[in-house]
Amino acid sequence: MSNEPEITQELIASHGISPDEYERLLEIIGREPTYTELGIFSAMWNEHCSYKSSKKWLRTLPTEGPQVICGPGENAGIVDIGDGQCIVFKMESHNHPSYIEPYQGAATGVGGILRDVFTMGARPIAAMNSLSFGEFSHRKTKSLINGVVEGVGGYGNCFGVPTVGGEVRFHAAYNNNCLVNAFAAGLADTDKIFYSAASGVGMPVVYLGAKTGRDGVGGATMASAEFDDTIEEKRPTVQVGDPFTEKRLMEATLELMATGAVISIQDMGAAGLTCSAVEMGDKGNLGVKLNLEDVPQREENMTAYEMMLSESQERMLMVLKPELETEARAVFEKWDLDFAIVGETIPEDRFLIVHNGEVKADLPLKALSGTAPEYDRPWVETPAAAPLTDIPSVDAADALHQLLGSANYSSRRWVYEQYDSMVGADTVKRPGSDAGVVRVHGTDKAVAFTSDVTPRYCKANPFEGGKQAVAEAYRNLCATGARGLATTDNMNFGNPEKPEIMGQFVGCIKGIGEAVAALDMPIVSGNVSLYNETDGAGILPTPTIGAVGLLNHIDEMISNVPNDGDTLVLIGKTDGHLGQSALLKELFDREDGDAPHVDLAAERTAGEFVRAAHGQNMITSAHDLSDGGLALAAAEMAMAAGVGVKLNAGDTGWFFGEDQARYLLGTKNADGLIAAAKSAGVPAAAIGTFGGKDIALGDAKLSLSDANEAFENGLPSRVM
Amino acid sequence: MRAAVIQFPGSNCDRDMAVAMDRVSGHNKPTQLIWHKESTLPDGLDIIAIPGGFSFGDYLRCGAIAARSPIMRSVIDFANKGGFVLGVCNGFQVLTESGLLPGALMRNANLKFICKDAGLRVETSDSVFTSAYKKGAVVNVPVAHHDGNYNADPETLKTLIGDDRIAFRYAENPNGSMDDIAGILSDNRRVLGMMPHPERLNDPQLGGTDGAKLFESIASALVSA
Numbered sequence: 001m002s003n004e005p006e007i008t009q010e011l012i013a014s015h016g017i018s019p020d021e022y023e024r025l026l027e028i029i030g031r032e033p034t035y036t037e038l039g040i041f042s043a044m045w046n047e048h049c050s051y052k053s054s055k056k057w058l059r060t061l062p063t064e065g066p067q068v069i070c071g072p073g074e075n076a077g078i079v080d081i082g083d084g085q086c087i088v089f090k091m092e093s094h095n096h097p098s099y100i101e102p103y104q105g106a107a108t109g110v111g112g113i114l115r116d117v118f119t120m121g122a123r124p125i126a127a128m129n130s131l132s133f134g135e136f137s138h139r140k141t142k143s144l145i146n147g148v149v150e151g152v153g154g155y156g157n158c159f160g161v162p163t164v165g166g167e168v169r170f171h172a173a174y175n176n177n178c179l180v181n182a183f184a185a186g187l188a189d190t191d192k193i194f195y196s197a198a199s200g201v202g203m204p205v206v207y208l209g210a211k212t213g214r215d216g217v218g219g220a221t222m223a224s225a226e227f228d229d230t231i232e233e234k235r236p237t238v239q240v241g242d243p244f245t246e247k248r249l250m251e252a253t254l255e256l257m258a259t260g261a262v263i264s265i266q267d268m269g270a271a272g273l274t275c276s277a278v279e280m281g282d283k284g285n286l287g288v289k290l291n292l293e294d295v296p297q298r299e300e301n302m303t304a305y306e307m308m309l310s311e312s313q314e315r316m317l318m319v320l321k322p323e324l325e326t327e328a329r330a331v332f333e334k335w336d337l338d339f340a341i342v343g344e345t346i347p348e349d350r351f352l353i354v355h356n357g358e359v360k361a362d363l364p365l366k367a368l369s370g371t372a373p374e375y376d377r378p379w380v381e382t383p384a385a386a387p388l389t390d391i392p393s394v395d396a397a398d399a400l401h402q403l404l405g406s407a408n409y410s411s412r413r414w415v416y417e418q419y420d421s422m423v424g425a426d427t428v429k430r431p432g433s434d435a436g437v438v439r440v441h442g443t444d445k446a447v448a449f450t451s452d453v454t455p456r457y458c459k460a461n462p463f464e465g466g467k468q469a470v471a472e473a474y475r476n477l478c479a480t481g482a483r484g485l486a487t488t489d490n491m492n493f494g495n496p497e498k499p500e501i502m503g504q505f506v507g508c509i510k511g512i513g514e515a516v517a518a519l520d521m522p523i524v525s526g527n528v529s530l531y532n533e534t535d536g537a538g539i540l541p542t543p544t545i546g547a548v549g550l551l552n553h554i555d556e557m558i559s560n561v562p563n564d565g566d567t568l569v570l571i572g573k574t575d576g577h578l579g580q581s582a583l584l585k586e587l588f589d590r591e592d593g594d595a596p597h598v599d600l601a602a603e604r605t606a607g608e609f610v611r612a613a614h615g616q617n618m619i620t621s622a623h624d625l626s627d628g629g630l631a632l633a634a635a636e637m638a639m640a641a642g643v644g645v646k647l648n649a650g651d652t653g654w655f656f657g658e659d660q661a662r663y664l665l666g667t668k669n670a671d672g673l674i675a676a677a678k679s680a681g682v683p684a685a686a687i688g689t690f691g692g693k694d695i696a697l698g699d700a701k702l703s704l705s706d707a708n709e710a711f712e713n714g715l716p717s718r719v720m
Numbered sequence: 721m722r723a724a725v726i727q728f729p730g731s732n733c734d735r736d737m738a739v740a741m742d743r744v745s746g747h748n749k750p751t752q753l754i755w756h757k758e759s760t761l762p763d764g765l766d767i768i769a770i771p772g773g774f775s776f777g778d779y780l781r782c783g784a785i786a787a788r789s790p791i792m793r794s795v796i797d798f799a800n801k802g803g804f805v806l807g808v809c810n811g812f813q814v815l816t817e818s819g820l821l822p823g824a825l826m827r828n829a830n831l832k833f834i835c836k837d838a839g840l841r842v843e844t845s846d847s848v849f850t851s852a853y854k855k856g857a858v859v860n861v862p863v864a865h866h867d868g869n870y871n872a873d874p875e876t877l878k879t880l881i882g883d884d885r886i887a888f889r890y891a892e893n894p895n896g897s898m899d900d901i902a903g904i905l906s907d908n909r910r911v912l913g914m915m916p917h918p919e920r921l922n923d924p925q926l927g928g929t930d931g932a933k934l935f936e937s938i939a940s941a942l943v944s945a
Contacts, residue, residue: 153833157864158774160732244777248729334757335729418833420864422920423772425736428927439925554925 004035004305011035015042021373028367036304036353036360040368043271043309044278047530050372053496054528057509062517067485068524074195075116075267077524078188079486081550085440086193087447088122089185091130091490091546093529098180099140099227101238102147106180107155108241111313113184114159115267118250119316121194121257122186125424126438127156129166129182130451130490130544131415134175136407136718141170144178145719152182153418158243159250162427163419164436165449167544168715170407173455176227176534181490181527183451183546187440194257196266196276198284198319198345203263205277205288205343208256208332209249209315211298215239216272216311226495227534245314245337252335253316259331261324268315274308276317277343278351282369284319287350290343292360304353304360319345379502385460388579388593396655397700399587400631404707406586409628410714433560433640434476434624437551446557448482448549454627455540456580457595462504466511466543467598471660473547474519475624478607479663481558481614482549487516489526489545494538496530504541505530512543518600519607521547558614560636562621562666564643568634568688569673572606572625572662576653582627583656596658603661609682610663618673621666631655633664634688635695639708647688649698666690721745721942724752724762725769726795728786733772733809733919740919740931741769744939756789766942767804768795770811772864772917782825782867783813792818804848804942805911809865812903812913821906821913822880823872828865829896835864837928838916839891840902844884847905849912852937858891859930861916863902868915870897870904880904887912 005011012022015038025033025041033041047053063071069086070078076090094109110127117124129152134141145168156163161184198205216239256262264284266276273290281288292307302310320328320341332339346352351368353361403409416431428446429437435450452472458465470487477484489512494501516522532539551557562568578584579593613619621641625633630647638645647655667673670686677684695702723741727734738751745751751769752762761768775786786792792814799805799820807815815821828834840861842853853859872880877899880886888903895915903914918931 150832157833157835157866158730158732158777160773242777244730244774244779247732247774251729334755417836420833420835422835422862422864422917422926423732423736425733425739425920425923425926428925430927444925 090525091183091488092527097238103151106148106151109182110155113182117186119267122188124161124186132179138175155243157420173540177532198280207342211296213298248335261328263319265318287346289352292355294342296338304355377502380499385594396697397702405710414715435480446551450476451546455542458541461595462507463511466508467515469545470515477549479622479624481556484521491528492542494533508543566666567670576657598660619665625662629656644692644694646696728756728775731773737771744935759790770807772809783817787817807913815913826869833866840888848941852933868895870901
């Protein structure tokens with residue numbers, strides 16, 4: 001094992017392996033590791049791949065239900081949509097790379113999540129992105145949002161998946177750590193799902209897709225550390241994506257699966273060849289031998305270390321039925337992609353890496369994944385926030401005008417018009433309303449997608465904030481007419497070694513767990529991104545929830561556009577909760593008070609009522625209430641319809657309070673609707689009408705054209 | 721009507737185009753998908769569509785590599801013999817790169833990808849693609865492209881205008897196209913290239929049907945054929 005660096009304390013530390021962890025490594029292999037072996041351990045044991053800080057808590061999440069075909073642990077989760085079909089979906093972060101190199105970081109984030117979906121045999125049908133940036137006054141924000149949005153679009157548009165939803169937020173806590181959470185969902189037949197567990201001894205291990213280069217070497221380790229002033233040096237750890245290759249890889253993979261040649265398959269994501277090979281062997285209780293000289297290489301003189309840790313994109317590893325090699329090879333030749341047999345499955349528990357006849361690594365395979373360290377990190381409960389005492393008085397129309405024109409609550413059009421939201425010609429609800437909806441190709445069924453979280457709430461009260469993220473996703477699905485099926489969670493937090501950060505994580509997980517159980521939307525996949533900190537300052541706790549809902553027929557879809565003359569009925573109980581509200585933050589730069597509490601039973605009753613009311617043709621339109629409360633929701637409906645709205649008078653809490661479990665419904669039959677709500681046990685009241693050319697909040701008025709102008713210019717005026 | 725859709729690596733509206741053709745052509749003759757490495761076309765085709773997408777990743781120039789694919793020789797022959805060819809979005813770019821239509825599609829004036837509904841003014845109903853539209857009508861058809869900024873030399877533009885070969889103009893120009901041009905016809909009026917996607921709004925479930933008339937126009941001329 002010549003020409004490899006000597007194993008020193010510094011080398012071990014630079015691989016992110018702690019002294020305790022190194023002791024453990026020595027116990028497992030009974031000798032000093034080679035350089036390549038050290039790299040392999042580092043790849044398997046880093047936070048990004050091993051979930052060592054979060055596993056204990058992730059296990060507490062509800063992940064089962066009659067609708068769940070596959071929960072966490074595979075490339076993506078799978079949920080049944082009936083008729084022999086299923087939706088395969090997941091959300092994953094690409095935060096650290098996107099801050100270092102926004103275009104490529106975001107693009108490869110999209111590429112990675114798409115690969116997770118089609119690796120399981122599903123054709124991607126929808127994508128979303130949840131993005132968090134710093135304030136516009138920070139020097140990097142403009143270039144980050146421009147680069148990230150262009151990267152997301154550049155990859156997804158070329159690949160050919162419609163981007164139908166997402167979120168974009170701005171807050172000073174993200175100044176030095178932006179968040180890029182990419183979601184993808186695909187459609188598959190339930191009897192044609194592919195998993196990663198290898199089976200059979202002596203089966204060929206096949207490398208598919210793009211060639212291996214030196215890009216991304218050590219990327220997963222980089223993503224498991226805080227940033228400091230050496231950040232520029234980390235640029236070479238960011239991978240470069242090629243959506244054209246990914247599109248061909250997807251078509252070739254799906255064609256290959258149809259030939260029956262695939263025993264098991266795994267995409268090469270974080271820690272590339274290492275993670276994928278170990279995963280396939282571990283799940284199949286087999287060993288794997290790889291001959292690295294057979295790996296298709298893009299650069300000359302690559303070492304075993306580099307090949308095992310490269311994160312070059314658009315690659316897959318597969319265990320092949322040897323008798324179908326000719327057919328399999330022909331598919332990849334058709335698409336001009338590499339197809340190389342690089343190893344085989346072996347009976348013993350061994351991960352054997354040979355390069356030009358020299359053994360570069362010889363490790364117990366099970367130990368690599370099964371014995372990854374697991375920590376029960378100390379945590380402290382987030383102290384209860386003091387209740388809000390002084391409530392500022394505002395002119396309601398002026399306050400609404402400011403919210404509509406703010407970076408956070410203005411139209412996201414500048415973002416979503418850079419994404420192809422219609423490719424596939426099945427998008428039946430485009431971005432800009434509560435949830436995006438995509439028809440199941442060739443049927444009248446449809447699937448709804450939303451992603452949600454309110455990080456301010458999570459910081460003030462992690463438990464209620466976690467609940468609220470799920471509840472808002474549920475509400476967005478219901479307001480679109482969809483029945484919630486399942487969720488994916490993308491947990492973005494700071495340094496878990498700090499008890500208060502770990503406390504945020506634990507609180508959010510507990511809240512999410514309670515909410516997904518109560519709303520029957522189990523978590524089927526997810527991702528954890530920790531160490532989102534720079535020089536000791538962490539982000540707001542941001543557990544993004546991606547949710548999938550089903551419409552058995554497109555006629556179940558509810559419009560967000562009311563008609564002129566409709567009565568506006570408010571569903572749910574209003575207490576005027578202003579703690580942690582958009583109003584306080586945007587107008588007064590205040591983040592005080594407790595987060596609103598979520599009554600999950602009320603949430604469920606209200607959501608079911610909205611869908612039932614639409615089923616009985618009692619409503620024309622629906623919109624959920626969230627940030628900005630009644631005033632912002634009513635204004636959004638009015639602007640969507642191009643008609644004014646008049647709301648009953650009330651105080652600041654009435655117009656801008658953020659009480660949960662509420663909806664606005666447009667109706668021509670207010671009496672009937674309110675009576676039906678009463679018998680369903682749901683609070684309901686007629687609180688205004690659509691018509692005219694103004695948004696009237698009691699006596700305060702804002703013209704629809706002024707509202708529109710503020711709303712449409714909010715982002716473009718800041719990003720360019 | 722026998723229709724075919726050409727598939728390049730990176731095409732991503734091929735299925736959408738085939739679905740749109742099938743809606744009007746009658747399912748007894750489903751639209752055929754033809755791989756770019758083929759060098760001959762099936763006999764008896766009435767119309768060939770070149771779909772949207774990112775053929776060859778838009779590398780070099782949009783449509784430039786696809787225009788040199790083996791199948792394009794046959795498509796050019798087909799067009800030269802009077803065959804009908806429809807190119808949408810990347811398909812339009814392939815048609816200009818292959819010389820079947822004049823001009824070029826450059827990067828959008830704002831340098832960004834644009835996906836939104838666009839008002840299109842029908843400038844001529846004198847073509848097999850636009851006969852079901854009323855001349856002067858403004859219809860709603862989505863655009864989704866990064867390079868839709870049509871450009872041609874002044875002589876070409878004069879000819880296009882003089883020969884009534886501008887099929888569609890944007891009501892509000894989204895991309896900087898010369899003279900608001902969204903789609904043009906060949907001089908025999910049998911090849912249409914357009915940036916907007918009629919196949920994306922041809923079904924009430926998709927929120928609009930203004931694109932359907934283009935396919936109905938084609939069908940009314942070719943279905944009996």
